[in-house]
Amino acid sequence: MRVQVVTLGCSKNRVDSEHLLSQLREAGMKIVPEEADLSLGNADALIINTCGFIKDAKEESIQAILEGVEAKKQGFVSKVYVWGCLSQRYMPELREEIPEVDAFLGSYDIKGLLRELGVEYCPGLGTRRVLTTPSHYGYLKISEGCDRSCSYCAIPGIRGKHVSVPVEELVEEAELMAAAGVKELLVIAQDTTYYGLDLYKSRKLAFLLEKLIEIDGIEWIRLHYSYPASFPEDVLDIMASSDKICKYMDIPLQHSADAVLNVMRRGVNGAQTRALVDKMRKRVPGIALRTTLIVGHPGEGEDEFRDLLRFVEESRFERLGAFTYSEEEGTWGATHLRDEIPEELKQERYEELMELQSGISLAYNESRIGTTERVLIDSYSGEDRIWVGRTSKESPEVDGEVLIRAFGRWPAKAVGTFVNATVTGADEYDLTADLII
Numbered sequence: 001m002r003v004q005v006v007t008l009g010c011s012k013n014r015v016d017s018e019h020l021l022s023q024l025r026e027a028g029m030k031i032v033p034e035e036a037d038l039s040l041g042n043a044d045a046l047i048i049n050t051c052g053f054i055k056d057a058k059e060e061s062i063q064a065i066l067e068g069v070e071a072k073k074q075g076f077v078s079k080v081y082v083w084g085c086l087s088q089r090y091m092p093e094l095r096e097e098i099p100e101v102d103a104f105l106g107s108y109d110i111k112g113l114l115r116e117l118g119v120e121y122c123p124g125l126g127t128r129r130v131l132t133t134p135s136h137y138g139y140l141k142i143s144e145g146c147d148r149s150c151s152y153c154a155i156p157g158i159r160g161k162h163v164s165v166p167v168e169e170l171v172e173e174a175e176l177m178a179a180a181g182v183k184e185l186l187v188i189a190q191d192t193t194y195y196g197l198d199l200y201k202s203r204k205l206a207f208l209l210e211k212l213i214e215i216d217g218i219e220w221i222r223l224h225y226s227y228p229a230s231f232p233e234d235v236l237d238i239m240a241s242s243d244k245i246c247k248y249m250d251i252p253l254q255h256s257a258d259a260v261l262n263v264m265r266r267g268v269n270g271a272q273t274r275a276l277v278d279k280m281r282k283r284v285p286g287i288a289l290r291t292t293l294i295v296g297h298p299g300e301g302e303d304e305f306r307d308l309l310r311f312v313e314e315s316r317f318e319r320l321g322a323f324t325y326s327e328e329e330g331t332w333g334a335t336h337l338r339d340e341i342p343e344e345l346k347q348e349r350y351e352e353l354m355e356l357q358s359g360i361s362l363a364y365n366e367s368r369i370g371t372t373e374r375v376l377i378d379s380y381s382g383e384d385r386i387w388v389g390r391t392s393k394e395s396p397e398v399d400g401e402v403l404i405r406a407f408g409r410w411p412a413k414a415v416g417t418f419v420n421a422t423v424t425g426a427d428e429y430d431l432t433a434d435l436i437i
Contacts, residue, residue, distance in 0.1 A: 001117065004032035004043040004077075006068075007132070008061050009051025011188050011224075011397075013084055014132060015141040017049045020110055021130035027119040034132060038071040045079040045117060046071065052086035052158060055326050061086045069100040081105065083113055085158050089330075107159060127173040134378055136416035137184035137396060138177050142170055142208065146190040148227070150254075151264050151333035152294065152325060155190055162191065164199045171211050178217035181416065184376060185218055186395065191227045193235070206234040213244045219418070220376070222395055224250040228276050229267035236283045246392040247284055250319075252292035253277075256311035257304035260297055265332060270307065277315050288393035290319035295353055296346030297325040298337040305349050312356055318364050319399055320357045324350050358428050365400070365426035372436065375402050375421050377414045387414055387435075400429040407435075 003024055007017040021031055032043045046068045050061035061084075068080040079102045087094060088106040095104055105113045111121040131138050145160040146153075174185055187209075189195065196204025212221055221244050223235070228251060239245045255261050258270045268276075280287055293308065300308075312320065324346040327339045375389040378396065387404040394400055404421050406414070421433035 002030045002032050002042060002044045003047065003117070004034065004036060004038070004045070005047045005049065006034055006064060007049045008064060009049075009053065009057055009085065011139045011186065012141055012144075012190070013049050013051060015129070015139050015188070016084070016107070016110070018129035018132055019125075020047070020049075020113065021132070022125050022128045023110070023114055023119070023122060024117070025130055026122050026125055027114075027117075029117070029119075031130065038068070038076045039074070041076050043077050045081065046077045047081045047083055047113065050082060050084040050086035052084070052089040053154060054323070054328065058086055065094075065098055065101065069098060072100060079116075081113060081116055083107075083109070089154070089158050127169055127176060129173070129177075131177070131180065131182070133396075134416065135181045136376065136378075137186065138182045139186045139188050140170060140174055140177070140212075141165070141188050142192060142195050142205075143189040147194065148191065148267075149265050149332055151337060152297065152328065152331055154328045154331050157330045159190060162194055162198060164195050164197070164204075166199060167204070167208055167211060170208060171215070174212055174215050174218065178215050181217075183218065183416070183418075184220040184222065185212060186222045186224060187212075188224045191225060192223060193226045193230075193232055203230075203232040205232055206238050209235065209238050209242075209245060213238075213242055219244060220246050220392060222246045222248055222392075224395070226251040228253055228273060231276055233279070233283075236280060239287070240284045247287045248290070248393055248395065249280060249284075249287060250290040250395065251276075254292065254294050255297065255300070255304075255308060257300070257307040259301075260299045260304050260308075263299035263337065264294075264297060270311070274311065274314070288318040289315070290321075290395070290399070291317050293320065293322045293353065294325050295322060295349040296341045298333065298339060298341070300325075300341065300349075309353065309356060312353065312360070316360055316364070317357070318361070318393065320361070321398070322350055322353050322357075362426070362428040365428065365431060368423045368431065369426055371423050373402065373421055373423060373431075373433065375404065375419050375433065377404075377417055377419060380406065380412045380415050382412070385411065387411070387419075389419070400431065402431045402433050404433050404435055 051057040071077045083105045087104045143164040145162045147162045256270045373391045377387045377389040379388045385406045389402045420436040423433045425432035
């Protein structure tokens with residue numbers, strides 16, 4: 001059987017798909033590349049790993065399902081299976097609205113999905129994956145689910161309670177990735193800082209990092225999705241002392257005003273949030289901080305929004321993303337709060353915040369002109385003769401890139417290798433640089 005797996009949503013979904021692909025490969029199935037055109041009739045079965053987190057993601061997933069169903073009607077594919085978060089969250093509704101789908105399966109039902117394809121789950125493949133990222137980097141999901149109760153977030157209802165993966169399994173998985181050529185590990189979870197509490201009765205993220213550092217072939221380890229409440233400060237110590245841990249922290253803070261943080265049920269106040277940012281700056285000199293903020297959350301008046309702007313101005317985040325508040329059914333906010341802020345005002349606040357951050361990002365990138373950076377090359381543009389890469393301060397898919405003019409006889413072979421380059425130019429997103437030979 002020829003099977004195509006399409007992954008939507010976050011990197012955590014991608015890891016799930018990669019574990020599924022390992023099972024499919026072991027069963028002797030032919031894996032059709034995700035980007036392959038279904039209309040060519042290359043696949044017998046289509047599996048769509050969906051996202052059900054926020055409105056835009058849900059709409060993207062539904063559109064992909066409808067396109068898969070249309071491909072089935074046209075005879076390009078025989079079976080369409082829907083898996084993942086959207087299916088987990090809205091299975092009865094989806095079954096009723098899109099009956100042409102052969103089966104809807106929840107986020108964790110990989111065994112049921114395999115049975116639909118006529119094969120059984122192989123437990124011996126638990127740490128093995130078929131990587132769908134470029135071969136030199138990959139995501140390591142260290143836990144699943146979340147015990148938090150943030151007002152706006154549907155993840156606990158979709159993914160359930162927090163469950164850590166044992167250290168031994170993660171080390172084995174990372175060793176297999178390194179053996180396959182992975183040089184950069186991106187450590188992910190719904191909340192990486194909560195890691196270990198369920199298994200070991202204490203936070204063990206720093207301990208896990210110490211084990212990952214020892215793996216031959218892994219040169220960069222990058223942390224994503226950290227949570228500010230009760231942040232494990234021993235992580236900062238190992239980040240400051242190890243060359244393998246990128247001086248980079250992705251820590252969604254969401255807001256700075258006490259009134260909003262309280263309504264959000266974040267477990268921290270504004271002073272604690274500011275103190276944590278200051279502590280990270282002091283204990284890990286040169287750290288690049290990425291955060292995410294929400295504007296227009298219930299409880300955000302004009303004073304609270306101004307506080308948020310001051311916080312961003314003071315903190316000078318190297319990377320920042322933002323969302324306007326969207327009420328999600330099944331969340332604490334949808335049940336207990338009133339979404340009273342007009343959408344136009346939310347959008348105005350979003351644009352003002354991002355305009356402020358645009359200047360901060362530009363100033364940060366311009367400050368790097370003239371510096372020598374170690375760059376991991378992600379791809380090569382033959383048409384432009386440009387290598388596209390990242391320093392330790394940029395994460396793939398979410399941050400800017402470093403563009404280096406390629407020359408010589410080995411341009412494509414540089415992909416997946418580290419080079420040194422001098423930064424020569426900058427805009428708010430990307431850097432340009434010259435190769436140091």
